[in-house]
Amino acid sequence: MQLQVARIGKPHGIRGEVTVQVLTDAPEDRFVPGTELTVEPAAKGPLTVISARWNKDILLLGFEEITDRNGAEELRGVKLFIDTETVDEDDDEGWYEHELVGLKARVGDDVVGTVSGLRTLTVQDLLVVEDGRGEEILVPFVEAIVPEVNIEDGYVLLTPPEGLFELNKPEDKKDAAPADTKEAGQ
Missing domain, CATH: 2.40.30.60 (RimM)
Incomplete structure (x- = not known):
């Protein structure tokens, strides 16, 4: 490639x-x-x-x-x-984006999405995981959160912190109660 x-x-x-x-x-x-x-x-x-x-x-x-x-x-x-086929890689811990795209993202035995990209940033890289609803979740590509990448079996194992998959929900799905309370108090 x-x-x-x-x-x-x-x-x-x-x-x-x-x-x-x-x-x-x-x-x-x-x-x-x-x-x-x-x-x-x-x-x-x-x-x-x-x-x-x-x-x-x-x-x-x-x-x-x-x-x-x-x-x-x-x-x-x-x-x-x-x-990339002819390059000698000494680092077994690195992956190219084309190797990651298409891998199933798993939390335990549950598939929570598919890797759709890799954003390479100065501080850390982010895996882009598309969930079943077509929404993108940005997952820090660090060993604590992505402890296993298994190219041969087609998956990445995630141990996300609580709430990581809820961070990207659109605003219209969040609770609208504070706006209603404000109007009632006037």
């Missing part, structure tokens, strides 16, 4: 380097010189990394196929992908 790891921004300098918007948590592993990246649109690649360096908070990449600023300018907006 193809996983997007970056999007190319503007050129940097005159030797073909480009700035990139990094979309991976391990840029030091993804942009090693010699790495061949699949691109979208396909007509612009594939591209082979020859250099990767940081300029303040911006990653700069150089490609074997691009040697000048004009070539770098033509890459603006191009998406960079890796093939």
Whole structure:
């Protein structure tokens, strides 16, 4: 499966380097010189990394196929992908979104929904679970709440805190008593 790891921004300098918007948590592993990246649109690649360096908070990449600023300018907006099947993963605790989507969300033996996405945030990730009514529940993707991910058997086991699945209920379903009490007291 193809996983997007970056999007190319503007050129940097005159030797073909480009700035990139990094979309991976391990840029030091993804942009090693010699790495061949699949691109979208396909007509612009594939591209082979020859250099990767940081300029303040911006990653700069150089490609074997691009040697000048004009070539770098033509890459603006191009998406960079890796093939997840060929990547060696040392971390058995991580999952890609495409591996999680479609898994049944269980609390004990009860199925409470289906994983429909993963929101990657700076502090922690959130599993997006769609319940039987089509509502989304955001579940903190931490071991205390998601102690088991079983890709082979097709489920994630949840131990949610009380009220987690009630947090996303629409306002019109909540108790309207306070508004009625206010009118009666006037």
